[in-house]
Amino acid sequence: MIRVRFAPSPTGNLHIGGARTALFNWLYARAKNGKFILRIEDTDSARSKQEFVDEILNSLKWLGFDYDEIYYQSQRFDLYKEYAQKLLDEGKAYTEKLPDKTGEAIIFRVNNQAAVHPEQAASHPEQSEGSSQKIKINDLIRREIEFDSNVIKDQVLIKSDGTPTYNFACVVDDATMNITHVIRGEDHISNTPKQILIYQALGFSVPEFAHLPLIMGTEGRLSKRTGATAISDYSKMGYLPEALANYLLLLSWSPGENREVIDINEAIRLFDVKDVNKTAASFDLDKLSWINNQYLKKEPLEKLVDLIVPLLIENNYIQKDNFDRDYIVSIIKLFQARLSTINDFPDWADFFFLKDIKMDEKAKEKFLSRDFSKEFKLFIERLEALEKFDIETIETSFREIVKELSLEVKILIHPIRVALTGKTVGPGLFEVIYYLGKERVRERLEKWIK
RNA sequence: GACCCCAUCGUCUAGCCUGGUCCAGGACAAGAGCUUUUCAAGCUCUCGACACGGGUUCAAAUCCCGUUGGGGUCACCA
Numbered sequence: 422m423i424r425v426r427f428a429p430s431p432t433g434n435l436h437i438g439g440a441r442t443a444l445f446n447w448l449y450a451r452a453k454n455g456k457f458i459l460r461i462e463d464t465d466s467a468r469s470k471q472e473f474v475d476e477i478l479n480s481l482k483w484l485g486f487d488y489d490e491i492y493y494q495s496q497r498f499d500l501y502k503e504y505a506q507k508l509l510d511e512g513k514a515y516t517e518k519l520p521d522k523t524g525e526a527i528i529f530r531v532n533n534q535a536a537v538h539p540e541q542a543a544s545h546p547e548q549s550e551g552s553s554q555k556i557k558i559n560d561l562i563r564r565e566i567e568f569d570s571n572v573i574k575d576q577v578l579i580k581s582d583g584t585p586t587y588n589f590a591c592v593v594d595d596a597t598m599n600i601t602h603v604i605r606g607e608d609h610i611s612n613t614p615k616q617i618l619i620y621q622a623l624g625f626s627v628p629e630f631a632h633l634p635l636i637m638g639t640e641g642r643l644s645k646r647t648g649a650t651a652i653s654d655y656s657k658m659g660y661l662p663e664a665l666a667n668y669l670l671l672l673s674w675s676p677g678e679n680r681e682v683i684d685i686n687e688a689i690r691l692f693d694v695k696d697v698n699k700t701a702a703s704f705d706l707d708k709l710s711w712i713n714n715q716y717l718k719k720e721p722l723e724k725l726v727d728l729i730v731p732l733l734i735e736n737n738y739i740q741k742d743n744f745d746r747d748y749i750v751s752i753i754k755l756f757q758a759r760l761s762t763i764n765d766f767p768d769w770a771d772f773f774f775l776k777d778i779k780m781d782e783k784a785k786e787k788f789l790s791r792d793f794s795k796e797f798k799l800f801i802e803r804l805e806a807l808e809k810f811d812i813e814t815i816e817t818s819f820r821e822i823v824k825e826l827s828l829e830v831k832i833l834i835h836p837i838r839v840a841l842t843g844k845t846v847g848p849g850l851f852e853v854i855y856y857l858g859k860e861r862v863r864e865r866l867e868k869w870i871k
Numbered sequence: 872g873a874c875c876c877c878a879u880c881g882u883c884u885a886g887c888c889u890g891g892u893c894c895a896g897g898a899c900a901a902g903a904g905c906u907u908u909u910c911a912a913g914c915u916c917u918c919g920a921c922a923c924g925g926g927u928u929c930a931a932a933u934c935c936c937g938u939u940g941g942g943g944u945c946a947c948c949a
Binding site for chain 2: 704
């Protein structure tokens, strides 16, 4: 049975890189009918925070990466000490006390001779050379990677304060949790030979490794400066979890057949970690937005409404427990195909909710500098006189006026749009008029009649 | 500095393992046009890459070596 794990440290939020690592582990477990284990690496009590644990858990839940088991390293300190003691007893580790520390650290011997006879090794370098060995990693993504043990220093296993180091806790956990495949970021490649040595010293079998390429920002390393990194930020910006997961998936993996938008269940069917590419990828918000739009278009209207209503309440556009849901549904429908994020909606559709609309000054300049008193007046009169007020009738009536006045359609349509919405872009004008209703259309047009 | 990883359009990638079907395909972005109501949706088109240099071979994006470039790691952080 395949067992993989995602092992975040709660010293910060779950970020894009971590989410991608979680995604690939989760996907691999689901694809191979294995188990996905979550391990909170909270050995650093000073930097680890409960709020980050909560944030990480929430982000994983939001993304839909459900785990089968969860462990906290802070609850397993006895286990690490036990294994460190074993290495100590076998002479594979030694203790050391630093003058500025209170307790004793337990240190793993990487190069045996050098540790046993430090003076001798220093005076006879050829001897320590003789003790070196080749450590081979068989990486599922990169094939064979070889390290020489003499480039690795002796490793601290247990710190003076009694807490385990990352490389030690990681090995003890991966081994005792029966992890079969360690799928993690490329930044761990150089930790791997150190860990392999510990696996061997402890008599554990070494798992398979797969090192994922890193995700870069557009200007080098992905950072807060080059864009948001926390998953919760993307949620706040109005991205859908399915879209983010889909985008992350496309960074370093391809479903083939030129497919871009892919259902997660289809991805589970096609995914294999050995097909992940080796090259680091840059995060591109434009493409994420495009994918988000693709998902938004397909999203059931009712679900979209549930996502958008809280935003409208937040903006004071509607009152909680006191709004016309059907009306909201209709308006969202007008914008659905154009939205890049759900947060676009309150900005783009504000004129449906505001009494005093926000006027785009440039639009006003361009389309309302001229006096449209006559045209607007006539249009209002016709609208008032309409027996049936629906989109089709409104359009027919409008086209008649334009014809009578011998105008081009666009000469009148743009000024009316700006007067009604404050913007130059938006849904079809006749839909806008219909959903705004006669009253508001009249009010907003009358403002421009001198 | 040492060690390690990587290298196809601006970006994400297909192709590379099993050389010829690739004067390199798709997507995002950009540009042009259409949609005679806008565009932030849709459609059409355009721009645009095998980092460089050596090999191997009848033939190389594909295999090998080197160079250059980018990235990562060298903590009693994880």
